[in-house]
Amino acid sequence: MTGEAEGNAGRERVEGENATNERRAVVAKRVDAGDADLTEISQLAAAAGYEVVDELSQTRTEDAAFMFGEGKVAELRDRVLRTDADAVILDNDVGPYQTFNIGGELPEGVEVIDRFTLILEIFGQRANTRKAQLQVELAQLRYELPRAEAKASLAKRDERPGFMGLGEYDESVERDIKRQISEIRDELDSIAEKEQARREQRRDSGFDLVALAGYTNAGKSTLMRRLAAEIDVDENADRHPDLDTTAESQDMLFTTLGTTTRRAEMEKRDVLLTDTVGFIADLPHWLVESFESTLDSVYRADLVLLVVDASEPVEAMREKLVTSHDTLYERNEAPIVTVFNKVDRLAPGELADKRAALSGVAPDPVAVSAKTGAGVAELRDRVEAELPEWERERLVLPVSDDAMSLVSWIHDHGHVADETYASDHVTVDFEAKPSIVARARSKAAGLASAESV
Amino acid sequence: MVAAAVHARIDSTRIRSVEGMGFAAAREGPTLDATVALTAEAVGDLPEPPDGPVVAEGGEFYEEPAERVGLSFRPEFKYVESIGERETVQAAHHAAYAARDLLL
Numbered sequence: 001m002t003g004e005a006e007g008n009a010g011r012e013r014v015e016g017e018n019a020t021n022e023r024r025a026v027v028a029k030r031v032d033a034g035d036a037d038l039t040e041i042s043q044l045a046a047a048a049g050y051e052v053v054d055e056l057s058q059t060r061t062e063d064a065a066f067m068f069g070e071g072k073v074a075e076l077r078d079r080v081l082r083t084d085a086d087a088v089i090l091d092n093d094v095g096p097y098q099t100f101n102i103g104g105e106l107p108e109g110v111e112v113i114d115r116f117t118l119i120l121e122i123f124g125q126r127a128n129t130r131k132a133q134l135q136v137e138l139a140q141l142r143y144e145l146p147r148a149e150a151k152a153s154l155a156k157r158d159e160r161p162g163f164m165g166l167g168e169y170d171e172s173v174e175r176d177i178k179r180q181i182s183e184i185r186d187e188l189d190s191i192a193e194k195e196q197a198r199r200e201q202r203r204d205s206g207f208d209l210v211a212l213a214g215y216t217n218a219g220k221s222t223l224m225r226r227l228a229a230e231i232d233v234d235e236n237a238d239r240h241p242d243l244d245t246t247a248e249s250q251d252m253l254f255t256t257l258g259t260t261t262r263r264a265e266m267e268k269r270d271v272l273l274t275d276t277v278g279f280i281a282d283l284p285h286w287l288v289e290s291f292e293s294t295l296d297s298v299y300r301a302d303l304v305l306l307v308v309d310a311s312e313p314v315e316a317m318r319e320k321l322v323t324s325h326d327t328l329y330e331r332n333e334a335p336i337v338t339v340f341n342k343v344d345r346l347a348p349g350e351l352a353d354k355r356a357a358l359s360g361v362a363p364d365p366v367a368v369s370a371k372t373g374a375g376v377a378e379l380r381d382r383v384e385a386e387l388p389e390w391e392r393e394r395l396v397l398p399v400s401d402d403a404m405s406l407v408s409w410i411h412d413h414g415h416v417a418d419e420t421y422a423s424d425h426v427t428v429d430f431e432a433k434p435s436i437v438a439r440a441r442s443k444a445a446g447l448a449s450a451e452s453v
Numbered sequence: 454m455v456a457a458a459v460h461a462r463i464d465s466t467r468i469r470s471v472e473g474m475g476f477a478a479a480r481e482g483p484t485l486d487a488t489v490a491l492t493a494e495a496v497g498d499l500p501e502p503p504d505g506p507v508v509a510e511g512g513e514f515y516e517e518p519a520e521r522v523g524l525s526f527r528p529e530f531k532y533v534e535s536i537g538e539r540e541t542v543q544a545a546h547h548a549a550y551a552a553r554d555l556l557l
Contacts, residue, residue: 318534335466336466361465361535
């Protein structure tokens, strides 16, 4: 089983870094109605380096003290004892008191982890750039803040430092967290500004920015490698370690955490493709906000390719599309093209059924297989068609050194359809972004006898 | 309470055109039944009955399952999915908010 093998590979890497032993976990989930689906939480646990040794689910309304029913908690304890697990992973939004209560029922030393802590743990293991580390730290602090506040307010109830007292309230922890949050925010803001400036610079150099977005494990990184030319972007490479590594891809959740940018040559236009962190359902807004500067590369692109794993059942695809739309809503500015990936795994006729069933959330999707390369040519055409329109312009320039350097500048920043030399002038017929055309015009006007036809 | 229904033609990421609007107001408290009835009244107030589904945000009906809320709507009912649907619900929010002072 490939998932298992890769799960082990991931764990070894983690062990190498943290020198921890293999961790065993029991996953559990409560739902109000219907059957609990433990697939995603098990995958997340594997991605974080846990071996899932048992699972447990319950369908009932939430218990205020334990979240699960008390009997279920006893069953959980038995299962933990039987499997000798080190951790219990809960796929629910568990309150701090519920976590404490469940922990109290379990054997000594067994950790209680909820969905968000687990995701943060994965992010923490994968964060290898300054920005990613800061974002993870910010998310962790924001997770801790309400818990520290709860602790402080409980402590204040019966503890008074009193007159001349030397004691201090636990509020100092809360203040520390708030201070750290604001420091990290400042640093992230300045990183975001630099990135914005870099995006503008890239646009000015005639590149169109295309971002790959989508649910985690949709195959964004594989598609990126399929589309990208093998030339690395060398601009500022030393300052951006994320540009050095090839985007990782394997059958696992959250293999990409930072952003990776590659150049992809389309027929006419030069495109910079950015691969980003995948979306996942049920994330609290503060966690999404913590990753804002990474998601900015999606929100501020010229075109977004929303990648979906088409090998999954229609309902799963719909849920994942809805999560993606939810993440993009009110933030995204660019047109969205939906890409059905992994079509090599589909049975004949299945694709047409899925297209019809999902027409509301994904009209006219492009079907590709990043693995085999099927449909990629069509995707390239679609990307070119959906990018903002280029303007066409014809400039007649005198033959001079300055004019020649302008001609070569136009070659660098746009697509030259025709270039004709006559005795004393040269005619350049080209297409480029409106801003590039405007700059070419003003440069041409600067040349003594230039005229626009 | 004031409810506004916006009948729009959309694609997955934007509103193409707004075909009509319907309004309803009630002085009752915001119980689930009253909210559903008011919304149904606003949909009924549309100049032309819509042929597409009636769409609302989950929070409007206290996160009740769509199957339960859907009993009061025709032809079908669902919660927001695409960006286009969210934009339309947002338009209805603005419309209801603007109409509040006129109707109550």
